[in-house]
Amino acid sequence: LSSIDIDPSDPQHLLIAFSNYGIESVWESTNGGASWSSIQGDLPDFPVRWAIFHPLHGEQAFLATEMGVWSTAQIDASSRSATAWVPDNEGLANVRCDMIRYRVSDFTFVVATHGRGLYTATLQVDTMTTLVADQSHESFLPVWPNPATDFVHIPTSFSSNRLIHLAFRNVEGRYLSKEKLQVSPGEILRMPVPAAAIPGIYLITLDDGQEVSTQKLLVN
The missing domain is CATH 2.60.40.1930 (Macroglobulin (MG2) domain)
Structure with a gap:
């Protein structure tokens, strides 16, 4: 188990990640951990070292993986293959990422890579534009x-x-x-x-x- 995150808007909504090959890497719980569903979706088979919810939208998530940052605009636990993940690596090479964190005070995402330092991305405060597609x-x-x-x-x-x-x-x-x-x-x-x-x-x-x-x- 490599990380655990709690949806800021719902303490019963949890996200965990596993860092290994050949396993289901990303799981979601909507009942405080009483039961879990895989949201692996179409994510490639690689280690996921960190997983966080979007700070404003609990249906979205970001992953720090063996091949950069990946994200989904809609977590879907209806089936193992339902969640669609996409690489979110503009300005960031497809390198191993060990952690991703979000700072609410200035709307900044920080990604820690293995050997290439830190990378940041900022949500625009005036429009609060999300980093992934969002219908709202x-x-x-x-x-x-x-x-x-x-x-x-x-x-x-x-x-x-x-x-x-x-x-x-x-x-x-x-x-x-x-x-x-x-x-x-x-x-x-x-x-x-x-x-x-x-x-x-x-x-x-x-x-x-x-x-x-x-x-x-x-x-x-």
């Missing part, structure tokens, strides 16, 4: 005041009633608050800063099922 659209979320102490206002521009998910998390990905809201057209939301939020940088995310909008917030 992501955008900048305006909030005020920023910095904030007690609460923030979040404007919306929906033309009809909309069910949304609103989340407040720290730069390590831990959620301090999550709620589901029914929002009216043009409504301005008032979101309290969680009592557990010490001074520092946090992320506010609004997801309406079609668009995911995110903003950094400085808490005084």
Whole structure:
């Protein structure tokens, strides 16, 4: 067993990798490890040394492998061969990669290679563009005041009633608050800063099922 990762949005959703030849290398659990399904898909037969979920989309994943970084836009455990993996090595040779990590504070992926140093890739903060294909659209979320102490206002521009998910998390990905809201057209939301939020940088995310909008917030 070479790595274990937990979906930042669902602690029951787990991802593990094995580093060897001739085995099922990548497995998923949706019930906290009570049962596991192979998501090997069309991944070639090589060691997988590290596996992580996409930090904003638990249905996507990245792998550090014997032949560079590979990714999937849709984890599919319906059958062993269902998940489609693609090499994600632009700017990075097909070399052994030992670890891949994500830093929420500045939206940076870091890949550690064997003998060729570190490589980085950055998600664009203004558009939150993903590194792999994604059907949802992501955008900048305006909030005020920023910095904030007690609460923030979040404007919306929906033309009809909309069910949304609103989340407040720290730069390590831990959620301090999550709620589901029914929002009216043009409504301005008032979101309290969680009592557990010490001074520092946090992320506010609004997801309406079609668009995911995110903003950094400085808490005084």
